[in-house]
Amino acid sequence: MHIVVCIKQVPDSAQIRVHPVTNTIMRQGVPTIINPYDLFALEAALQLRDKFGGEVTVLTMGPPSAEDSLRRALTYGADRAVLLTDRFFAGADTLATTYALATAIRKISDTFGAPDIVFTGKQTIDGDTAQVGPGIAKRLGLLQLTYVAKINEVDPAARTIEAERRSEGGVQVLKTKLPCLVTMLEATNEIRRGAMADALRAARAQIVTWSAKDAGVEDISKCGLKGSPTIVKRVFAPSPRAEKATFVDFANRPPAEALIEELFKRQPKLEAELISSAHGF
């Protein structure tokens, strides 16, 4: 079984700061991590490989420094890493990104064997769009299972997969055919620690590095900023509200009493509403 896992190297959002004057992102010194959602996809892929045999190829598109995340994926036990890097890919929106990744997956298929499953995380923490998985599926003509909470069964002989997909108000149990694309939901597994042997292998491993041309991109105008139908016209910090919060003064009385008085003073109807809410009317 050959499984491709798409990952993205993202800035650790917990450590992003915005310049107070220019409102621009201060990227310097912000550590990068593998998009946390992608680790659930990677672990799911590794579990299937361990069960059925075969290989896991991790793929990322990004600057040359994205190699760090690929090596990290190898330490967890991935068998092969492919880095898609080219200045032509810069500034890609989700449509241009899926063009590049789908092209690279075709090349992976030709070079290392056709994938049975392509995995992605449900979304990234920097873009948060959840569009790239479905976009890759559509471009490759793969069936898609998004927001998968659990893979119940994969039958490599019958070429089928059964999975539980999170939907509004419940779980859909779906059965479809391989090859397909799966986006994994968070907290569905826990990434393994990785064996010492894998860590040693990762340190020495040759990362397969492809430019747009290497990957077989035929139309460079479909890549990067040029190939993006959306453009970002403006980036800005939200304007502060005109008035700041009214601070509750509790010098002479219990703070809880002072706060409740302030609330009921501001919204006289609130007390009656709270009473009906608290008593379930």
Place this chain on the structure above:
Amino acid sequence: MSEPTKAPPAAAGRAATKKELPEHFKAYKHVWVFIEQERGQVHPVSWELMGAGRQLADKLKVDLAAVVIGPPGEAVQHAAAESFCYGADLAYIVADEVLADYRNEAYTKALTDTVNTFKPEILLLGATTLGRDLAGSVATTLLTGLTADCTALDVDADGSLAATRPTFGGSLLCTIYTLNYRPQMATVRPRVMPMPERIEKRATRIIEHKLGMVEEDIVTKVLSFIPDRDSAKSNLAYADIVVAGGLGLGSPENFQLVKGLAAVLGAEFGCSRPLVQKGWVTSDRQIGQTGKTIRPKLYIAAGISGAIQHRVGVEGADLIVAINTDKNAPIFDFAHVGIVTDAIRLLPALTEAFRARLSPHSRDRIAS
């Protein structure tokens, strides 16, 4: 969202690309909202989008259309009829037995074909699991732009859709355009847009469109649907009162204080993102850009500093109360009422004080 257009343009972001809409896209007119209907229920986000779509259509002086996809029968007809009460000028229906359950293959074909036939300039979908699954497939098939999780939608002077969304992990906002492709697609999360008033209106123009697909064409089969247990369902997004906690609570044990106050108020409880990342609270309780957006009458935030990622999820609340030890915490920039004290000490006192005020005994007092 408070008037993002007033904010100064920043140096970051791409240079504006010129608008040169190809000739064949010029026929694309009107604003569409995809009406998400599953198992007979319309997701409220669809009506919220009708409110936003109505404003866009009025500015553009075009029609607002609802697109309802599902199995033939009462539910789909009713959803289409209801759409007129939420502002639709016309409704499209694609009804077929194979559309009984949501499946990407069939729904993508239904929506893509309808777009290609009737050519809308703007297409809005709810950013639900269904809406995001469908929107990504449709946009890629149509090779057009799709802006996810918008917090504000507007039409600029030359009639382009200006879709604003948080970016960089919710620390900034950006406005995104799809200048030279049609339709311009956007998703909006539940509760981000206010629910428009329902005004009784008779359904007028309903256009039915054939799917042209049979069950044999569809590879994916739905084996079963397991509804969430009622106790597991959180009604956070649509709750009237919400109490939430953040890192200021200091420990997972102290999160019980939030639940305690919520119980007395008959409220839903929630948390900020770090608590989910730390594993203190499950992700369905997260409030903010990557969690739930809420619009309660009363929101009490305990020990939450108020990062933009959290702010965009709560700004629609009628009354925001912030409890924080740091009087310079950003949450006091958008809360209405603030109290500078330790939430760990205030929450139990507040719970007791509310319990006393809201007891049946005090209800008699109000009634008299």
